[in-house]
Amino acid sequence: MNLGSPDSTAVPDVKRYLSEFLMDKRVIDYPWLIRKIVVDGLIVPRRSPKSAEAYKSIWWEEGSPLIVLTKQLQAAVASVVKDMPVEIAMRYGHPSPQYAFGKMLKENPDLKEVVLLPLYPHYAMSSYETAVEYAKDIYQKKQYPFKLTIIKPYYNDEAYIDALADSMRPYVEQEYDHLLFSYHGVPVRHIRKGDITGQHCLKVNDCCNVASEAHKQCYRHQVITTSMLVAQKLGIPKDKWSVSFQSRLGREEWIQPYTANEFLELPKRGKKKLLVACPAFVSDCLETLEEIGEEGKHSFLEAGGESFTMIPCLNTHPAWVNTVAKWGTDIREGQREMAV
Incomplete structure (x- = not known):
């Protein structure tokens, strides 16, 4: 079971898809009436034409x-x-x-x-x-x-980690300065709301690395764990990889660092040859092909980067x-x- 996609790149199809997606109470967890006003009154009308163009840039002959x-x-x-x-x-x-x-x-x-x-x-x-x-x-x-x-x-299953590492290995065997694990972001509020203990996430110092029952539902802990295990499997030094978060929506605080900012900052730190992996996604999609592969690449190279390689998702490896x-x-x- 995967996320889903609009039926086509036509604006009406994109509108229907965005409305269904953003009206999900677990995506935007505001009361229904507020969500309806914000989503169908503000976000969807504004975003649909832009999203339709983004989908067109990555749409395949066979479809999404x-x-x-x-x-x-x-x-x-x-x-x-x-x-x-x-x-x-x-x-x-x-x-x-x-x-x-x-x-x-x-x-x-x-x-x-x-x-x-x-x-x-x-x-x-x-x-x-x-x-x-x-x-x-x-x-x-x-x-x-x-x-x-x-x-x-x-996220920490040995077979999954092995498969993810295997899919990335040909890319890390090439010359590069830095590997960025870019995951889909979530609001900080969601991390706190998902804390089943109510007293750990973003409250305990270095919470993601302190053992807790909260980790069973902590997205931040789980993506950091995946990245660490894959880096260890591939023998990547700690100073040569990092984690960031993409696809931010709205003005509230989301978990950081933001991928878009990292694309601007990494060249300043001498990281000119960049690899980007997106393990939150099992299948390549708009967030990988367009947001990272097109927009992200452009931002990084404009900021002084020299080479940018997006590592494909697991797909059918x-x-x-x-x-x-x-x-x-x-x-x-x-x-x-x-x-x-």
Whole structure:
């Protein structure tokens, strides 16, 4: 299950998609009426034409890159787990979880269990949580006869880290000055709101590196952990990599440092040859191809950078395909406990 995409680059389709996305109470967690006024009255009318142009700049002949890549992952995993049906669903847009569940059940009337893999390695209320709760709500309302098993965040799973490192290795073997892990940002308020202990996140000194139950749902801790594990796996010195956050929306404070600022500051610190990885995304999409690959590259080079390389997401890398297939097989055979 992935994020989703507009049906086309036409402004009306982009408007519908943005409205569905931004009206999600876990994305913009204001009361419904305020959210409605802000989203449909201000944000969507202003952003839709610009977003439509951004989508046009990265749209493929086959359609939305995110949808195309997710379908390719589906086909690749299905070719490995030949005896298990594989379907895809999106949190916003098409196909919906209801469509995917219905299709699987229709084609497999004796279906006993469906394993749902959210294509978000890290827990955030605006990504992993909203996808899971949306799928669970549909599952419960429709009263499907099969068991629904949901794979928990896998930000520190050994197989995931190995696959991510393998996909990045050819790039870090080339000459570079710095590796920037750029993750989708979230408001600081979301980090505090997601603290299940109510007394750890952004309250304890160096909170992300101090053991706590809060880390189970702390996006900031989880992305830092992923970056550290991958850097260790690839043998990258601590002074040669860092973490930043992109895709900020609105004026409130989001977790920092901001990726856009890093693109301006890194050349000043002598980091002229830059690699950028975006592990919050499993599939390349608008936020990687356009925001980083086009806008980010332009900003960095204009600020004095010499070379800029965006490392592709996992997409259909063989190690990732095999990892996904093995998770499904292991859960089916009772050899692995990965469910939330």
